[in-house]
Amino acid sequence: MTTDGFLNLHKPAGITSHDCVGRVRRLLQLKRVGHGGTLDPAVTGVLPIALGKATRLLQFLQHNKAYRGTIRFGLTTATDDLEGEIIHSQPVPDLTLEKVQAALPNFLGKIEQFPPNFSAVQVGGKRLYELARKGEKVELAARNVEVFRLEILDWRSGDFPELDLSIACGAGTYIRAIARDLGAQLNAGGTLACLTRTESSGFSIDQSLSFAELEQQLQENTFRPILPAQVLGHLGTIVLSPEYTKRWFQGQRLPIPETPIEGNQKISSNPPENLTAQPPYPLQVYDRDGKFLGIGQVASSETSIILSPQIVL
Structure with missing residues (x-):
């Protein structure tokens, strides 16, 4: 089971957000754990927790809260x-x-x-x-x-x-x-x-897990981290061809068309409107098999629109 992803934790009263991270780290036996949006010790509710490589994605979560x-x-x-x-x-x-x-x-x-x-x-x-x-x-x-x-x-x-x-x-x-x-x-x-x-960074209290529920799922081997695609949808997506996927992992900047075209395009967006916003802005990056590759930054140069690797997973 991969531990890269997110946990929607229902924080109890009386402990700090940092304490929650430490407890999750021990339960999952995982070194890389972080949280988004600190809660005061007396406050309960949604505390987004990032696991493994997903800790690098905390900066891209939504900011609105309820x-x-x-x-x-x-x-x-x-x-x-x-x-x-x-x-x-x-x-x-x-x-x-x-x-x-x-x-x-x-x-x-x-x-x-x-x-x-x-x-x-x-x-x-x-x-x-x-x-x-x-x-x-x-x-x-x-x-x-x-x-x-x-x-x-x-x-x-x-x-x-x-x-x-x-x-x-x-x-x-x-x-x-x-x-x-x-x-x-x-x-x-x-x-x-x-x-x-009740809400934070795209997570809702209705789907949050208490520590007791998390421990039970771990004992039953049913715990599954929340995938990045489930909480990063506000960024939009872009899909790379095999050739561009290879270049992505090499850290290369990739030229992309301002308006996606049908056919043998090397790079496509879903939906196409993702490439109509004014750069710079981040996008989720996937390969054609639907594998999440990381976060790219879309920026404009003098001659074209460029996708630069920002977070490569």
């Missing part, structure tokens, strides 16, 4: 979630769902966001959470992020009301920051009570 989370109002903490020291606690029984609904549109689309002080953002080669633990304050510039969807799932009123949300967003978006900023805008205070990532 979450299901709960915001608790009337409370602010040092970490913007329940893991941190409570900074302020004040009941807000008068906060209504209608007020929350009126404020939510301000957090849709392209927005500016300050990362939480306790986060993995690097400043001067050090993580923010390392500096925060030392009591060092760092002035950060706001970051541009994008939120595609904010859907209310449930509302529970009371002294410390709670809001359940479904959130779809781009890379770099902090849900803890949304909880903090929404609470501030409502003059109520807010913190993230719990969070589950």
